[in-house]
Amino acid sequence: MSIPPPPVPPQPQEPQGPYQQGQFPQPPYGQPPYPQGPYGAQGPHAQPYPYQPWGQGYSPYNRPAPVNGLSVASLVLGILCCVPAAGLLLGLIALGQIRRTGERGRGMAVTGSVLSSLGIALWLLTLATGGVSDFWDGFKDAAKDNGSAYTLAKGECFDVPGGSLEGFTYDVDKLPCEGRHDGEVFAAFTMGGYPSFPGDAKVSQVAETRCYALRYTYAMDSWAVPVDVDVYYLTPTRQSWRLGDRDVTCVFGNTDETAGLTGSLRNDGRSLNAHQLAYLRAVNLGNVALDGQPAVSPGEDLRANTAWAGRVSDAFTKEAGLLRQHVWPADAKSPVSAVAKEVDSLGKQWAQVAAATDADGFYAAYGPITVEESPRRSVTARKALGLATTPPATDDPGAQEGGTGGGSDVEV
Structure with missing residues (x-):
């Protein structure tokens, strides 16, 4: 048998290495099986350095398929159960994409869809049994001492950010009625008989009608109410209605926002003979x-x-x-x-x-x-x-x- 001569650096005109094509795994995407050597040839003997990092498109093992991002989002939303409808939708879209592209994440998409479906069923059950109202009551109890507009009670006085009783507000600062304040609560009631949010206009109409009538139960002597005092009200929004908010709070306030109120306007059975x-x-x-x-x-x-x-x-x-x-x-x-x-x-x-x-x-x-x-x-x-x-x-x-x-x- 003959002894082969020692290997010599391959020449540019010899693109094939000493091994036949197919002896080693072929890299994906049509990339060359080995990195280029300093002379332009291919093959394991072409590099003069002892180590060479793998180039793009080739690795010693098969590269795994990427994970579908929507499947991850569906799983997260399904676990948190915060937006179950979105979790279900993303899971279904992810499954369709995975079938077309071969991406990974099918298990996460299925799990997210199932959890989101359970979340939707739970929300529907909660709505049917009045659980949302219980949640809203719990929220108000938790916020009672944190200056929330949802926790104002009859006879309490408060300031609002900016001093205006018009527009939207959540935070309030409860104050003694003896000093200067923006508003004084004189009544509150719950809107009933509406299976869904009736709209801002209807809510305001009901609030105005009821609050103007209820003012006589708190400030019974209307002649004793200053002329620059008017009736305002805090009402549910479309968003808070979904959480069970049905409360309307009736408030006295000054028509001049810079003036405010000083002292309580209350005159009822506590002070009248x-x-x-x-x-x-x-x-x-x-x-x-x-x-x-x-x-x-x-x-x-x-x-x-x-x-x-x-x-x-x-x-x-x-x-x-x-x-x-x-x-x-x-x-x-x-x-x-x-x-x-x-x-x-x-x-x-x-x-x-x-x-x-x-x-x-x-x-x-x-x-x-x-x-x-x-x-x-x-x-x-x-x-x-x-x-x-x-x-x-x-x-x-x-x-x-x-x-x-x-x-x-x-x-x-």
Whole structure:
């Protein structure tokens, strides 16, 4: 047998190495099986250095396929169960991509899809059993001491960032009512009867109607409320509604944001005597009814306005009866009797307004009412009872022209 000569550096015109093609694994993607040597030839003997890093496209082992990124995202969302619908969607997309590209991650995509499906089922079960409301209650309890707008209670005073009670807010700073503050909570209620979010406009409409009526349960003597104080409200948003938020918080605030409020506006059974309470409960019946005035004129919706006039008539009639039933102190008996007589007359006139068959008839019946109102009679009775004696200013002097009735404190 012959001894082969020692190897010599290959020449450029000899591209093949000393081994036949196919003896060693062929690299993928059509790359040369070995790195280029300093002379341009290929082969394990072409390199003059003892070690050479593997070049791109070739390694001593088969390179694994990459992992599909969407499968990882689906698994993460499925485990966290924070956005189950997104986890399920990403898992299904990932499975389709893996079938087409051969990428890895099928197990993660399947697991993420299954966990996300369970998450969706859990959310649906929670909604059906009221669990979201329980979660929301737990959230409010946890946030009670952290200055959250969701935890304000009746009688509490607070500041808001920027000092404005309009727009969106979450954080509040609770303060003693004796000092300067932006708002004072006078009532709260829960919106019911809506299976889904009714929209911002409807929420605001309900909040305004209820809050204006509820103010008389907290500040019963409306004449004692400063003229620059108005009603504001904190309402659920579309996002908080999904978590079970149905609470509306009614707030007193100053129309001048830079002025704020000083001292509490509360005057109710805590500070009023029995005669004062009896008088205010009676006269506030008419005030609440007047606050229910429709937002449209009689020319636009006659039926809504005549129905409102009927409610006002009934309220004044009931008010007159309550004023006559109570046993008043001697110095208040005569002036309160005069108020009851005039309120009874107003009830009859409002009944004529309610009977109007067209807009002209509505205005014709309504006109004499504002002429006959006489706050002086109320001032006399209030003075005898120790209540505020300065009538509140009319917010809209021209409102009578549109059939909107002379103010919300027409106890005469």
